[in-house]
Amino acid sequence: MGRLGPTSREENVPTDSIYTEALRRVSEEYVARNPRSMAIADRAARVLPGGTTRTTTFFAPFPPVLVAGEGSEIVDADGNSRVDYLNNYTSLVLGHAHPNVLSRAMAAAGRGTAFSSPTDYEVRLAEVLVERVGSVDQVRFTNSGTEATMAAMRLARAFTGRPKVARFEGSYHGTHDYTATPGAGIPGPVGELMVTLPFNDIPGCEEAIDQVADSLAAVIIEPVLGAGGVIAADQEFLDFLRQATVRTGALLIFDEIVTFRLHTGGAQATYGITPDLTTFGKIIGGGFPIGGFGGREDVMALLHPTRGSIQWGGTFNGNPVSAAAGIATLEALTPPVIDELNRAGEELVERIDKALEASGLPAGITGAGSLFNLHATAEEITDNRAVGRADPELTELLHLGLMNRGYFLAPRGMACLSTAMTRDELDGLVDAVEDLVSSL
Numbered sequence: 109m110g111r112l113g114p115t116s117r118e119e120n121v122p123t124d125s126i127y128t129e130a131l132r133r134v135s136e137e138y139v140a141r142n143p144r145s146m147a148i149a150d151r152a153a154r155v156l157p158g159g160t161t162r163t164t165t166f167f168a169p170f171p172p173v174l175v176a177g178e179g180s181e182i183v184d185a186d187g188n189s190r191v192d193y194l195n196n197y198t199s200l201v202l203g204h205a206h207p208n209v210l211s212r213a214m215a216a217a218g219r220g221t222a223f224s225s226p227t228d229y230e231v232r233l234a235e236v237l238v239e240r241v242g243s244v245d246q247v248r249f250t251n252s253g254t255e256a257t258m259a260a261m262r263l264a265r266a267f268t269g270r271p272k273v274a275r276f277e278g279s280y281h282g283t284h285d286y287t288a289t290p291g292a293g294i295p296g297p298v299g300e301l302m303v304t305l306p307f308n309d310i311p312g313c314e315e316a317i318d319q320v321a322d323s324l325a326a327v328i329i330e331p332v333l334g335a336g337g338v339i340a341a342d343q344e345f346l347d348f349l350r351q352a353t354v355r356t357g358a359l360l361i362f363d364e365i366v367t368f369r370l371h372t373g374g375a376q377a378t379y380g381i382t383p384d385l386t387t388f389g390k391i392i393g394g395g396f397p398i399g400g401f402g403g404r405e406d407v408m409a410l411l412h413p414t415r416g417s418i419q420w421g422g423t424f425n426g427n428p429v430s431a432a433a434g435i436a437t438l439e440a441l442t443p444p445v446i447d448e449l450n451r452a453g454e455e456l457v458e459r460i461d462k463a464l465e466a467s468g469l470p471a472g473i474t475g476a477g478s479l480f481n482l483h484a485t486a487e488e489i490t491d492n493r494a495v496g497r498a499d500p501e502l503t504e505l506l507h508l509g510l511m512n513r514g515y516f517l518a519p520r521g522m523a524c525l526s527t528a529m530t531r532d533e534l535d536g537l538v539d540a541v542e543d544l545v546s547s548l
């Protein structure tokens with residue numbers, strides 16, 4: 109095994125945890141079932157730091173190496189098949205290799221994969237977003253959600269002539285310096301341009317916003333915290349934020365990179381809030397790399413190539429293959445399809461909640477439509493602070509235990525549905541949770 113190869117259980121589990129023994133058993137079972145993935149993880153560790161190219165997808169002892177995905181099922185290098193409840197972190201809303209998405213993407217690719225001039229695909233995808241999202245007059249595409257939030261923040265700073273942007277505790281807007289957790293490699297002055305606000309806390313936000321009102325360019329928020337634990341913002345909280353940003357002259361940016369799956373008009377449509385700018389990603393590329401941002405015409409005008417003040421390029425921006433797959437995906441996501449997916453998600457959350465409660469373990473679940481998150485804490489969760497108090501060993505145990513039972517969720521418990529899932533696969537997850545918790 110390589111020097112930085114798969115992490116041994118002993119390196120990770122404190123010996124005083126009440127879950128240590130169960131975790132050791134579950135981890136051994138996982139290792140025994142995934143020998144080929146382990147061998148590839150060892151090779152990977154020689155050429156990729158820690159064996160991965162995405163910090164978020166790594167978990168100990170090693171993630172499975174995937175070789176195929178179809179519909180709701182993914183298969184790893186050892187031939188294990190699992191129901192994919194993560195769907196590349198919520199981006200594959202129709203599941204893997206959806207026939208129509210694939211054929212539309214392949215047809216686009218067959219006519220050329222990238223050009224140094226616009227294609228009709230990017231125009232059509234922009235039209236679909238403008239038709240669906242009331243607050244969006246115009247759109248620009250990027251290659252990732254990270255670039256989308258970075259561009260939206262630059263736009264807000266240019267439009268207002270102010271330097272600071274406020275974000276929320278537990279929020280995730282990608283990996284660029286302004287949105288990454290302050291730390292190694294991020295210069296101090298970058299942090300000074302950011303303000304962190306408490307989520308779902310009107311008095312706390314009001315005070316913090318008032319302190320920086322004159323220098324605040326924007327407030328960026330996920331209407332449902334995604335990576336932070338699938339925690340929905342309260343209606344009154346978003347109403348307050350809209351008013352507070354109007355009052356202070358800051359722009360309100362909704363990061364809908366995850367939540368766009370919840371309604372054809374995004375979560376903003378369910379809340380009845382009109383932000384100034386919106387960022388997109390994940391599902392709008394139908395499983396291919398993409399990002400995008402859009403909003404008020406007077407703000408977006410700053411990006412006009414001859415009359416605007418902001419230059420924003422990107423060799424693969426508006427990539428025709430991603431755009432074709434995104435159009436096919438959004439066409440399939442009609443209001444009844446989204447309603448049914450959300451309904452199925454809510455029912456699943458209710459059933460898992462009951463199973464966890466009956467187990468007596470300190471564990472719970474949060475959800476919003478087709479998104480949900482298991483939490484190793486019995487606390488009521490309305491912000492990311494409670495998520496931070498979850499038991500890390502129980503979190504790991506739930507994750508690996510479900511992996512061993514054929515269900516793929518994020519290591520931190522985040523998960524989502526795809527339209528490819530069957531009734532049996534939904535029931536199966538409830539059964540797997542019941543079986544897992546009763547084994548503890």
Ligand SMILES: Cc1ncc(COP(=O)(O)O)c(C=O)c1O
Pocket residue numbers: 197251252253254255257280281282283330334335363364365366389390398399
């Ligand atoms: C809400 C949100 N914003 C931005 C991003 C960054 O998107 P990407 O990973 O495409 O850069 C993510 C990714 O998970 C996200 O969840």
